Amino acid sequence: MKITYREALREAIREAMTTDDRVFLMGEDVGAYGGCFAVSLGLLEEFGPERIRDTPLSESAFVGAGIGAAMTGMRPIVEIMTVNFSLLALDQILNNAATVLHMSGGQLNVPLVIRMTTGAGRQLAAQHSHSLEGWYAHIPGLKVIAPATLEDARGMLATALADPDPVLMFEHGTLYNVSGDLDENAGAVDIEHAAIRRPGKDVSIVTYGGTLSTALTAADDLAAQGIDAEVIDLRVLRPLDDHTILESVARTHRLVVVDEGWRSGSLSAEIAARVAEHALYELDAPIERVCTAEVPIPYAKHLEDAALPQPADIVAAVKRAVG
Template sequence: MSEPLKITYREAMRAALRDALLRDERVFLMGEDVGRYGGCFAVSLGLLEEFGPERIRDTPLSESAFVGAGIGAALAGMRPIVEIMTVNFSLLALDQILNNAATLLHMSGGQLSVPLVIRMTTGAGRQLAAQHSHSLEGWYAHIPGLRIVAPATLEDARGMLWTALQDPDPVLVFEHGSLYTMAGELPTDATAVDIDSAAVRRPGRDVSVITYGGTLGKTLTAADELSADGIEAEVIDLRTLRPLDDATVIGSVRRTHRAVVVDEGWRSGSLSAEITTRIVEQAFYDLDAPVERVCTAEVPIPYARHLEEAAVPQTTDIVAAVHRVVDGDA
């Protein structure tokens, strides 16, 4: 057996892009600075030199224009991967994403599929202030016609893209900016992964802690700290935010009888609210305590590091929430 690769999340994403480009000549990458600059987060570094400007396309600074071009290419039989620099900037293409990509299959009576993949960076923790740091994937998870995925591990960063490209509907991939430098080992034969199911990242008996993306690492750290206190937390990585894998989440809650939802989005109208509601709807009588939520403060993300850290969920917040539901102080 060959030795696993030592790799970063950024490099795993790049390997996924390269693999897709090699496998299918219909695949191409387009977005701001993806070519000569190598991507704003260096994910596409070196791909222009390998695949040329026809398949690694630098675009003007117009999200509406290049997302619209990606939709048109998908309708014409191509398999475009569109990179939007940050989730905040995706709002400039919301008309294209919501009113075109998500609705054309329905509005055409099933005649027009839009097999488009849109990648974007999300999340805080890098002192990039309010216009570059919000977690808006919950907004997109509200929209029928889209699939929303959030790779939080090296395996998912490497494997989700090819699976997404096989989907006949638009898939939005949210990459948390704090993960790009995360390093670890990846099997040399790592390949496409499932984008239908949540994953139990840590088994436990006392409480289900449900999270995704950039907060998975903090949640696993919190689970380790809680274990020292005699509390065994089961950590669920949602992986796909639309459609949600109710079976894995509800199955876990029925085993542990307690739940904490960790979501870097704002609490009001959030993905955490949706998950909490589904737990209450489907497993209310299995709960031994109210569901707790750990979310970002209801403020634009601050620039100052100490304020940014205070605004977004931290390991200590997760530990405290678990203690409240387990110790009976919820």
Template sequence: MTYREALNRALEEEMSRDNSILLMGEDIGSYGGIFKVTKGLYDKFGGERVIDTPISETGFVGAAVGAAMTGLRPIVEIMWVDFTLVATDQIVNQAAKIAYMSGGETTVPLVIRTQGGGGRGNGAQHSQSLETIYSHIPGIKVVMPSTPYDAKGLLKEAIQVDGPVMFIEHKMLYNTKGIVPEEEYVIPLGKADVKEEGHDVTIAAISSTVPLAMEASKKLKEEGIHAEVIDLRTLVPLDVDSVIQSLSKTNRLVIAHEAHLSFGWGAELVSRIQERAFDQLDAPIQRVGAEDTPIPYNLDLEKEMLPQVKDIIDSVKKTLYQTI
């Protein structure tokens, strides 16, 4: 099934299992959401559990925080990650901190589904990758699936945990297809997945950069270079152990993300590897990310500033032919 269908299936299954789960967001009802992830759920569960909201992220995220504190399990859709900034206080100062400030007496089982990244020519205010912002805030888990299988399993797990989760879907992945089992399964947060095994270099990626890394690995294999591709799946918690385990074979690391290169989460991973596994590195770690400029509306310019397969290949070759 497609990435979109896998998410829809996860929502339907969890809502059928637990009557305390409700959906909130703009155009998620009879319209089925801007990306059609909630298609059919309004007809099945009704307007009391699939709630179309006004265009006010501040209002409906705040309402969801209150609902979560009082026994419900809301799932909020914010149609662009850029718009989460409108509700920053509700997310950062309320949802992320209430469990801590109440001494664990109150939890906030809230999932915020949102869509990040570029590739569609949607311009500078609708194409950002803001995952690093939320990864910096203690109390929020950050999930970024790359495949339909992972999307379903990670969303079900995110719904079941008792804390706020920022669940970021990439808008260019919705039509991608993959095998999704019919039987029940969840994927634990904080467990990376080796998407391709190799022994020459490790490529750590997440979300939309995973398929780029896989394509780069395929092209590199034609040149006799075998890259191991690790999909981190979640940034919080961050599975550094799996990256270090891979480095024990490859001794070289390339990190790829669509977020801007400066102060991106790749720098955090570099620091943790430096602190824990410096002796395993035979060459400097290379990072691939978006250029430090607002994302252009023009598709050709957008493609030029966002990371591409060629950028990953170039970084792999750079780290292969360098030594510390």
């Protein structure tokens, strides 16, 4: 069936709420308005205000409420409009959700899913466009996932809700309108492994989320020039699937990491470090990284485009690696 990314997310929420009475959705404008990005459109009419709960404009309050609900046996889905706004709930996420299991000596789990929009490319300027998921991938006690495909948008939520510990789900804002065919029987998918989206033999391109399509476009451009690039979709940012990355590097002997986060202290730096630690002698060239320019995301379209990883930037990085 033909479906968009946002519709796939909506179907995942609908299925979760239909099959488990403990599941409810809460966040700003998720009810009557249908969600800031229309993901929850129609769910209020279907499930009612007890399970589709509009919240006040206070991330710290409603994320905290979600943590409390999870600790008492519910399965909340908490929606934060953008990753930038999640910083207002960082105390709850880091000092509570991520730590309660350990601080209680294993007695208390927090089976909570927090969904949020991430990324740029929509001319929403600096307070709505950053990619901070690498920050959250730094935190023990959290699982961090980033669905880049329709199958993952449809299937990751069920697996996340079944996890006894908190899961953060990052949805890139440019993906909501992406459409394609999805099997009507599509269901839960694993949230443990990376996926090879395009096999290749000359270079490994590792990416995730909104930059997957950018990397695949670059790979097509490279193929026309005789360079066969393998494209890996991380899917899960914490814990990283080292095995898939290292196996790919062992085949191609070159690595380019594409990350919409800033280069300094980034997820791309972590991946590069792990490959250097565990597969240094497999490399035939220095590791290349393609990241967002180290500036707050600009509003003007031409400046935003210049700041973000583009296919041409990835092509240039691959050519440097391939030599």
